[in-house]
Amino acid sequence: MNKPEILAPAGNLEKLKAAINFGADAVYLGGSKLNLRAFADNFTTDELKEGIEFAHSKNKRVYVTLNVFPHNEDLEGLEEYLKELYELKVNAIIVSDPGIIMTAREVVPNLELHLSTQANNVNWRSAIFWHKQGVKRIVLARELSIEEIKEIREKIPSDCEIEAFVHGSMCMSYSGRCLLSNYMTGRDSNRGQCAQPCRYKYYLVEEKRPNEYFSINEDDKGTYIMNSKDLCMIEHIPELVEAGINSFKIEGRMKSSYYVASVVKAYREALDHYFENPIAYKFDPKWMEYLTRPSHRVYYTGFYFGEKDKQYHSSSAYIRNFDIVGMVLDYDLKTKRAVIEQRNKAFQGDTVEVLKPKGDNIIIELQDLKDKNDKPIESTPVAQMIYSIKTDVVLEKGNILIKEKNQNI
Known part of the structure; x- marks a missing residue:
């Protein structure tokens, strides 16, 4: 078995250093263009250069997100930006749009490509298709079970890597493809500006009785019918490894340095402990303690085990201990x-x-x-x-x- 990579979010330079110092093998971050976290600090060219140099000095990797669905105007300056990233020696870019992929293959053919989860890859034939387009790694959609991931791993080429989210916020729409924010606030979620209206509190209102609000939950406090729990797979390291996942991805570029450090530490210790002796491996409750202390929502295991009707969470509030x-x-x-x-x-x-x-x-x-x-x-x-x-x-x-x-x- 190859030991999976632990891939951590880096919302800014401080978080990048925290992630690497606490055990991440690689970080992913947004630069100045075309990433889905428009309201994160993101990295200037100078910060990106410093971050890459810091990571490479410790033999760690840096991936830059270019995972928006670009409109025509978003493509302006794309070639120059790709060349800049290549010259800065980023290890890979994370992409979802065929136009950006095509441009990258033309302009920087030696730059490694990872397919973003935004591309919604949920089957092995799609993975092979993208691999033939020059994509080295497929970031799988979150909506897959562990058995489906195993089948994908078995049927794709051995040099095609797979990456899967193991921890962090979940989206009520299909791998992030949502228009609620566009409709309600005018902020395009697919161009990095999501206002997260799925986390709002909702009531049912009948058209001819505008001042009468009907609760659609068990109590009178309203409902969060589109609000999702947070993913947490810390108790299932063996299953993730055995599924053949090459990279364990942690969500949270907008989270604090404390969140990044604590979550990375938990998964680092658990994964290392497993590889020391897979047969004798036992889950240590302290790893869950590391994960429950930073800000989070109620945890669950997402779609990994085919559980039904468990994504919904009755409050949008974070647990902050x-x-x-x-x-x-x-x-x-x-x-x-x-x-x-x-x-x-x-x-x-x-x-x-x-x-x-x-x-x-x-x-x-x-x-x-x-x-x-x-x-x-x-x-x-x-x-x-x-x-x-x-x-x-x-x-x-x-x-x-x-x-x-x-x-x-």
Whole structure:
């Protein structure tokens, strides 16, 4: 068995570094054009160059998304952009539109192509078709069972890779092809501008009684009939590996660095543990703890096991038990002081967990807080302020401090 790649989202440069530091084999991100996360930070050319250099220095890979369905005006400058990505040495581009694929084959024939899940590939014949067009990897549609994936793997060429989502938000429409946002807000979901109206609360209103709202759920709080749970396959690593999936994809370019780091760590540990001894492999509950602490919706296993009527979730609210409060920038062994960049407000005496790339989380207390001018402070109220703490626990650059939300209420 070949060990699958863990592929993580990178909404910006900080998240890219967090993903790689916490164990991702590759990251995917959006550049300045043609990606489906128009409201993410996305990468400038300089940031993309820095991110690629950082990833390659650690023998990791970077994939850039060009997965919109482009209108005519979106094609302007496409050739130049493709050449720029190739010269920056991206490892692959993720594409869904035949026009972009054709252009890439003409302009940068040596640039690796991955077919986006937006192309809705759900069978082995389609996979072979795209492979013949020069596509090396098929990102399968989310609407496939584990048995269907096995059959696809068995019937496609061995040099055609398959990638599948294993964790993150799900869409109520077919692999993201939705027009609700277009109809309701004028924002085109297929060009990166989705407003997620499927997460809104809805009532039933009869045309001639405009002020009478009828609930279409069990209670009087409205309903979220199109809202989906979040995918989570952490408890099914053996099945995913045995299905022949080459890349485990994590959704979440709009999520926090904490989310990226914690989710990557969970899947990294689980996958490594499985390959150490597949026969003796046992699921460790701590991996699920890593996944339930960052912001998420109720988890389920998607379409993998043929379960019926379980995608719907009765609330669009996220479950948020912990917040990221800081990123460690440095630690001085002599003074035992750690320099932190603030992410959420923290207070003197707070108990926080330190999320590290390897090993269990460590509990520390925030003591002797000082600002960047070395003056004592009681809290960290300013966004991204630099402060320091004293701790005997040796912290490392890139460690993440998280705090349970019920503190200081």
